[in-house]
C-alpha cells in the first residue's frame with residue numbers, strides 16, 4: 001500500500017505515522033513511538049539528537065518492513081530549537097533544549113536598549129526567553145565557539161531533513177518561531193539579524209510548506225531496505241502549524257472560530273491572512289507565527305498540560321496514583337477553587353512541581369491543594385480560566401467575536417478540561433481531531449504530490 005509518513009517529534013515523545021487519503025478520508029496508522037528525553041549534561045539541558053535520528057530511522061524501517069510503499073516523508077517538531085552545522089556538514093554539538101537556563105533574563109537585558117514596540121511591529125512575535133533569538137544572543141554573550149564555527153543554523157525539522165537528504169534550508173513555519181523573521185514579508189529580517197550581530201550566513205533559503213526538500217540519501221535508503229526514491233517534503237514543520245491547518249476547517253456553523261492546540265503547550269488563537277502588529281496585540285501577548293499556505297497563526301503561547309505532566313512524572317517517582325482516569329475522576333470530585341497563573345515563571349521548570357504550586361498558593365493566599373485530585377483540579381481550572389482570558393483578549397482585537405472553540409491535539413481527550421473550558425467561555429467547544437498534527441502533516445504531503453488539489457477538498461476531508 002502507498003502511504004505518506006508523518007514524523008512528529010514532541011517534547012515528550014516522537015512517533016512515526018503512516019497515512020493515506022482514500023474516499024475523502026485520511027487513514028492513519030501509528031508505526032512507531034519513542035521517548036524524547038531532555039538530558040542534563042554539565043551546565044546545560046540538551047536534546048539527544050543522535051538517538052532521535054536513530055529512532056526516526058527505526059520508524060521508517062518498520063514502515064518498510066510492514067510492506068508499506070512510502071510516497072514521501074514530512075517532519076514536524078516543537079518550535080524554536082536548532083542545531084548548528086559546520087562547513088563540512090557536521091553537527092556542532094547537541095541542540096540545547098529551550099528550557100535551558102541560558103536565556104534567563106535575556107529578553108529584559110536585550111530590550112533595555114531596544115524599542116520593543118518597534119521590534120514587535122516588524123517581527124510580530126511574543127517575546128519569550130525560549131525563542132531562538134535569545135538562544136543566539138546567549139551564545140554570543142558567552143562567546144560560544146560553536147557560533148563562530150557554524151556554517152548553517154537548522155531548526156529541528158530542518159536538521160532531521162538535512163541528515164535525511166543532504167539539503168540544508170529553513171522551512172517558513174518553524175523559522176517564524178525564531179523571532180527573526182519579518183512577519184509581513186515572511187522572510188528573514190536582515191536588519192534585525194545585523195543589529196544583534198548574528199552571522200548572516202547562518203540563515204538559509206526559506207522554503208514554504210509543500211516544497212520538496214530533497215530525496216532520501218542513497219545510503220539511508222539502503223539502510224532502510226528501500227530500493228526506490230522517496231521525497232522529503234517540507235510540511236508545516238512546526239508541529240502547531242500542522243495541527244492548526246486542520247482546526248475548524250469545515251465548521252460552517254460559526255463564522256469566527258478559534259483553535260486551541262492542546263498538549264505540553266496550549267496554543268490559543270485564530271488563523272488570519274495578515275499579521276496583527278499593533279501595540280495592543282503585543283501587550284496582550286499575541287504572536288504572529290507562520291501558517292501553512294502563507295497564513296498567519298495569531299496565537300498566545302500558554303503553559304499547557306506541562307504542569308500536569310510534571311506532576312504525574314513526580315508522582316510516578318514517588319509511587320503515587322498516576323492513572324489518568326483515576327486522577328481526572330478524583331479531580332471531578334474535588335471542590336478546591338484555587339486558580340494559579342499557569343504562565344508564572346515558577347512553573348516553567350521547577351525541580352518540584354507540587355512545591356511550586358503549593359508555594360504559589362501560599363504566597364497568593366489561595367487554598368493549598370492537599371490531595372492529588374485537588375492538584376489536578378487546580379491545574380485544569382486554572383487552564384480553563386486562562387483560556388477565558390485569552391479569548392477575551394482575542395475578541396478585543398478582532399472585528400467580530402469568536403463564536404466557537406476547536407480544541408485539537410492530544411489534550412482534547414481530557415473531557416474534564418473541555419467541560420471546564422466550555423463553562424468558562426460560554427461558547428460551544430468542539431473536541432478534535434486528536435491527531436491534528438499528523439493529519440495536517442499528511443495533507444500537506446498529499447497537496448504537494450497533487451493527490452489533493454485545494455483547500456476545499458481538504459475541508460471535505462476534515
Ligand code: LFR
Pocket residue numbers: 010011077078079080081098238239240263264265267301
Ligand atoms: C508545541 C510548541 C509550541 C512552542 C513550544 C516550544 O509543541 O511547538 O508551539 O511554543 O512547543 O517550542
